[in-house]
Every structure is written in C-alpha cells, then in structure tokens.
Amino acid sequence: MTKPSHSIDAVERDVGLTKDVLRKWERRYGFPSPGRDCHGDRVYSDDEILRLRLIKRLIDQGRRPGALVALDRAQLEQLLESAGDVAPSQCPIAADVARLLRDRRVPELRTTLNQLLLRQGLRHFVQDTIAPLNVAIGEAWLRGDIEIAEEHLYTEQIQTVLRSAIAMQTGAGASPRILLTTLPDELHALGLLMVEAMLVCEGATCIALGTQTPAADLGAIGEGNAFDVLALSFSSAFPRRRAVDGLIALRTRLPASIPIWVGGSGISGYRPTVDGITVFRNLDSIVPALQQWRSRGLS
Amino acid sequence: MTKPSHSIDAVERDVGLTKDVLRKWERRYGFPSPGRDCHGDRVYSDDEILRLRLIKRLIDQGRRPGALVALDRAQLEQLLESAGDVAPSQCPIAADVARLLRDRRVPELRTTLNQLLLRQGLRHFVQDTIAPLNVAIGEAWLRGDIEIAEEHLYTEQIQTVLRSAIAMQTGAGASPRILLTTLPDELHALGLLMVEAMLVCEGATCIALGTQTPAADLGAIGEGNAFDVLALSFSSAFPRRRAVDGLIALRTRLPASIPIWVGGSGISGYRPTVDGITVFRNLDSIVPALQQWRSRGLS
DNA sequence: CTTCCAACTTTGTCCAGGACAAACAGTGCG
C-alpha cells in the first residue's frame, strides 16, 4: 500500500499545474478534492495525481478542463488514445528499455542504444528509435508504470548518447549556421537535442541555446549576423497562440535573409501567414529543407 | 535605454524567488517596490532584478533577507566578495570564454574547450578549468555582464564536452557502481556532470539519475542491490537543514554496506554525526576515496 | 567559560476569495 500523501507543492512539480490552478479547479469544478492534514494543508491521493497527469496532457493537446474533470481514469485514457497521440506498442524495444530502467542496468542500456546507433546511423536512430521510444516512455510514466527517477535515468542516457554523437559529427563551422532554441517558458531539452542531431548529421553547424531563451535576446542576436537560420521547437505543452504570436514578432524583428524554421507537436497544423516561416511536421522533412537552403544559397 | 518592465512571473524565473516571497518582501520590508501597469500588476525595474539576484545568492550562502533588503548594489557586491565565495579573476580564460559567448563563436569555443580537455586530461580539465569557469560565468551573469541566453549557450557547450568525454571513458560496468543524484528540489545539472566525469575518469560506473529524484524512490532503489555507493550533490541554493535531514533519513533506509558520499557547496562544513556518510570538500578528494573503497573491498 | 534549553523573532509557504483580461465558442449578418 502506497501512502497517498502528496503536498500541493509536490503535485505542482509532478503534474506541471501551478498551485493557483489546482486551487481554482477545486473551487470551480470540485476536482481535485484533496483531504487536509493537521495544518489544514491539502493532501492529494495517488489517484488524483494520475488523473491530473492525464488531464494535463489532454489540455496540452488543446482540450479544455471543464469537460475533463468529471471523467475517471479509464475515460481519460480512452480520450488520449482516440486522439491518436499515443500509438501504443509502436515501439518494439520499449518494453526492453523499460525493464533495463527498472533494474538500473545502465551499462546494458547504453550498450543497447549505442549498438542501435551504429547499426542505423544517427539520422535513422533519431527518427526510428529515439522518437518512438520517447513517446513510449512518456506513456509509461503517464500510466504510473515507471517512476520519475526512471524517466530521469532514461533522459540522462539519451542525452549522453545524442550529445556524444553530435560532438563527433561536428566539423569546423560548416554552413548553414543554425541557431536552435525555444521561446521562453518552453522546456523540453530532449526534443531540441534530437533536432540538433538531425541537423548536425547533415553537416550544418548548430548553435544550441538550450531552453527558455528570452525573446528579447533572440531579436538582439539576429543583428549580430552570427547565424543563417533560426530554428525553434515547441512541445505540445506550449500554448499555440503564444507560439504563433512569438513567431510573428520574431519574424518582423529578424532580417528577411534569415529564414525561421519551426517544429514540434506544439505547432503542428499551423499554416504560416507570413513569408519566411517554414513549419516542419516531422523530423524527416528537415533534410530536404537543408538541401534546398544550400542550393538556394548557390543560385 | 533598456525598458525596465519585468512581470512578477519573469522575475520569479530569472531570480529564483517565488511570487509569494516577492510579494511578502514588498509588504514586510518595502523592497522591492515595483510599479504597476494598467492592470495593477507589478512591474519590476532592471535595478531591482540585479539587486534581487545578489540578495538571492547571499541568502543561499546562509544570510537572512531582513538585513539585506536595505543595501544597494555596491554594498551587496562587497558582501559577496567578503564572503570569499567569489574569487574574482581567478580564472584566466574566463574573459576569453565570455567574449566567445557574446559573439556566438560556438565552433571556436568548442575547439578551445576540447584543446584544454586534451591537454589537461579529463580530471584536471574538470578541476582546474570547468570549476573556476563556472564560478566566473555565474558571476558575470550576476553582474549583468552576460545575458541568460549566453549562460544557456555556455551550459550547452560544457554539457556536450563533458558528456562525450564521459561516454568515451565509460567501460562495461566496472566497479564500484555509483548512483549519482540530488535530493528533490535540487536542480544543478552541471555540478552532477562534473562529479560524474571525475568518477568515470577513475574507472567507476556511474548511474546518473539527473536532478530532483524523489527521496522515496532512492530508498526503494537501495534494496535492489543495483549499486555500491550512493553519491549526492547539493548546490548552495539548497537549505542545509533539509540536506542534513534528508541525508540521515536516507542513511537509515539504506543497507550499511552502501556508503553515502556527499559533496557540493550546499553541504560544505557539515560534520556527519552518523557512520557511513562521507563529506567531500572538493573534487580532488573523490579520487583517494575511490581508491580506499577499492582496497577495502579486497581486504 | 562553555553547553544547553526555552522564549522570542524572522521567514517562507499555504490558504481563502476576488478581479480581470485573454482565449475560446458560438451566433447572427453580409
């Protein structure tokens, strides 16, 4: 029996909803309805946390909380599957990886990943192995099948593998030089790293700024002429409206000679209304875009 | 002239003080005293942000806010220097690195770092180059000499260099197997990576769990017998009391055969009251400890 | 003179309830 005592602070970190939102929902919808400890502080149950995780993900997909809070776990999972976001068991090695993570068999895990990397090459490794694996591991966490510690362990290993592969491929300042980052508030390092791997793999030079770069800084950097392309990535947790607004603001501030490339599930389906913004639906499409950029540069 | 408009949300992210704390201070001490925009929301000035950064760091060193809020920037900087925490210009290459960061000359930066790594070897590279460089860059940010974007860029490059070096050195499961992480709330990835580099460099196997591992998970993991040593790192931002309490709790939960190693500026000066906890004052002392562990294992 | 305990002060986190603009979902008109 696990003890169902989670403070509002722990829930905020775990689920990713702020304390203000958690309290507002409780008042407005009656969910969650945590108990209270001896100080009158909220105490959330395991079930509430799992439901909140599911609801959070559905909201990130564009749904609204009002209609979700009444549903139970099974219904929420059904909704998620119907969205096609999660394609269960699409990833053949996911089960093996999850087992290695649970048993903390790190050397074996790293060996497995490195072998796959060697066999498939960096590009296909990222597209066909890492991408579906990320989805599978994220879903395992959502279900409560693995702990946060295990997800951290996973992230660490993937980072190590990708970063060393990137370091090995990186030449000496080949063009185009691509500035790679996200808008402020955005925080999904792994997605950025995957894009960087794809780009480096095709001979580009990446200047990765990490996550949460202030927008003002980006504009200022553009004037330095230190890069040829600005690439941005948005996770699904990022509100689309803010992404679009930020994009347009950036577009007007940057010189027209610098194209903006955008990707990530937070922006999929968006049709740019301005010239000079390209949206990528998947990792594959980066490669032809790079080739096109190069030939355009020569013509 | 920079526009001095920062929302409370931006300040929270930049400085690392929660909205609740910022409002409490304003009411209690009269500092900060932000203006208000047309909606009545707080608007902080650049100077307030810089002072708040300095105050935050002093608090992390163990001081208390009441006596700090009345001081101006010069006085706060003096306090920081008198604490000896910041040894200015101890790092000869810091100025060069800062310039490369500002100009976004990433390939040169990476070349510089890699050359130093080759010349010094991983161990001395971490001790003599990265460690003082981190301090210098942190101080540059504190002073407002570099932007957050540049600090991100720095972190990215260091991560890449260290992670590839680690990946290269990692053999196939040599002992001891060391579980490396921090307690929850702790979030300084670079420090962990430096420790990992030192350990791997001496032939140990690291199971790096990343930051913010829930304490409950750590206890559970101990029973799996998947590692020989538990290593924890605390940054100075972590309240010492919670570190000590967490340590003792962990010590009672883990089998006595697994030593706990602790380091980081957040715990320096602590004398363990229980057997089976070792505190490291600096990165050097890890190496003899490893050798001692090995010889103990053989005897 | 040091050690230890109790009372007091400081400080961060949580709580309640309210205001409000931005985002979203319709609805009717051209």
Place this chain on the structure above:
DNA sequence: CGCACTGTTTGTCCTGGACAAAGTTGGAAG
C-alpha cells in the same frame, strides 16, 4: 462561406492573513 460581435471559460495576479519551521538570543546549569 467568411467575418464581426457577444457570452463563457479559464489562467494569472491581487490582497491579507495564519502558521510552523528555522534561526537567534538570553539565561540557567554544569
């Protein structure tokens, strides 16, 4: 069918207060 307008939903910020945990101080006891 597209577009402007209106109503509802929703997240963030606000004020002001309660309280325990952490830190400090003063005095009694060794």
